[in-house]
Amino acid sequence: MRILAIGCHPDDLEIACYGTLAKYVKLGHEVSVCHIANGNMGHAQIMPEELRRIRFSEAAAAARVIGARHFSIDIPDIHVTAENDQLIYDLGRVIRKTRPDLIITHYEQDYMNDHVQTFQAAFRASFGASVPHFPCADAGPVVPVGPLYHMDTVAGVGFIPTEYVDITQEIDLKLEALSCHKSQLTWMLDHDGIDFLEFVRTCSRVRGFQCGAQYAEGFRPSLNYLRLTSKRLLP
Numbered sequence: 044m045r046i047l048a049i050g051c052h053p054d055d056l057e058i059a060c061y062g063t064l065a066k067y068v069k070l071g072h073e074v075s076v077c078h079i080a081n082g083n084m085g086h087a088q089i090m091p092e093e094l095r096r097i098r099f100s101e102a103a104a105a106a107r108v109i110g111a112r113h114f115s116i117d118i119p120d121i122h123v124t125a126e127n128d129q130l131i132y133d134l135g136r137v138i139r140k141t142r143p144d145l146i147i148t149h150y151e152q153d154y155m156n157d158h159v160q161t162f163q164a165a166f167r168a169s170f171g172a173s174v175p176h177f178p179c180a181d182a183g184p185v186v187p188v189g190p191l192y193h194m195d196t197v198a199g200v201g202f203i204p205t206e207y208v209d210i211t212q213e214i215d216l217k218l219e220a221l222s223c224h225k226s227q228l229t230w231m232l233d234h235d236g237i238d239f240l241e242f243v244r245t246c247s248r249v250r251g252f253q254c255g256a257q258y259a260e261g262f263r264p265s266l267n268y269l270r271l272t273s274k275r276l277l278p
Contacts (some may be wrong), residue, residue: 044067044072044073044144044145044276045072045073045074045075045141045142045143045144045145046064046067046072046073046074046075046143046144046145046146046147047075047076047077047137047138047141047143047145047146047147048060048064048074048075048076048077048111048146048147048148048194049076049077049078049079049134049137049146049147049148049149049161049164049165050076050077050078050079050148050149050161051078051079051080051123051149051157051158051160051161052078052080052082052085052098052120052157053078053080053081053082053098053099053101053102053105053115053224054082054098054101054102054105054221054224054227055078055149055158056076056078056147056194057105057217057220057221057223057224058197058221058243059194059195059196059197059260060147060194060195060260060262061105061109061213061216061217061220061221062208062210062213062214062216062217062247062258062259062260063147063208063210063213063260063262063277063278064076064109064111064147065109065110065210065213065216065217065220066208066210066212066213066278067278068109068110068111069213070278072278073112073141074109074110074111074112075111075112075113075114075137075141075143076102076106076111076112076113076114077113077114077115077116077134077137078102078114078115078116079116079118079123079130079134079157079161079164080116080118080119080120080122080123080157080161081095081098081099081115081117081118081119081120082094082095082098082102082120082227083095083098083119083120084119084120084121085098085120085226085227085230086226086227086230087230087234089226091119094226095117097226098224098226098227099115099117101223101224101225101226101227102115102223102224104223105220105221105223105224106220108216108219108220108223109216109220112141114137114140114141116130116133116134116137118130120157121157123156123157123160123161123164124160124164125160125163125164125166125167127164130164130168131164131167131168131171132168132171132177132178132179133179134164134165134168135168135169135171135172135177135178135179135182136179136181136182137168137182138168138169138172138179138186139172139179139182139183139184139185139186140182140183142183142186143186143189144189144190144276145189145190145191145192145276146165146169146189146190146191146192147191147192147193147194147262148161148162148165148191148192148193148194149161149162149165149193149194149196150162150193150194150195150196150201150202150263151163151193151265152201153196154196154197154200154201162193165191166191166265169186169188169189169191170188172185172186173185173186173187173188188269188270189269189270189272190264190265190270190271190272190276191264191265191267191270192206192262192263192264192265192276192277193262193263193264193265194260194262195246195250195260195261195262198242198246199246199249199250199261202261202263203263204250204253204254204261204262204263205262205263205264206261206262206263206264206277207250207253207254207256207259207260207261207262208259208260208262208277208278209251209254209256209257209258209259210247210256210258210259210260211251211256211257211258211259213258214244214247214257214258217243217247218240218243218244221239221240221243222240227239228240244258247259247260262277
């Protein structure tokens, strides 16, 4: 299968679903990751343009850790909106290039608007990519509308998984990929007193308790026409 994970900020996928993505790669599937926002507002001292470059580099390094193909749309933080037609065209190109059998993205009721808008952008662009005259023809032929899964929220707040993936064998690789985001890990420890690697490990342990695994990640399918399938798509 071909899997495309669409996250908002450069570390969102690493937090919520990189264990699952790593497992897909191990099983021989083709995985691509794309972040919409460039993360330029995610620090108190580093200025936005410098941070934009740093966070792109960190995200690319994290993708290499698990063997995924990396894309970036490069929208400034706090400015992500599914009403941005150019964003939808650019994301449509990514979808046509990767031709996913499954898209994983944010929950539609996530805690911040950039995340919600990223889901809505993925929803809109994945439909647009199926339309022959949608403005992304240069990226390849149409892609059928297909299944979309919501990944977990930060700390699992307001999110009840309906499906789980056992990532016990992938937890160290997940945390190694997250460790590439040094700008964020250092900032959160210095300014918020949060050891984010331990935070993410603990959240994965909680999901594991819920499904009888040592570590796990949780998901929910998008329950919309053309998005449903009788097949188990998660590994």
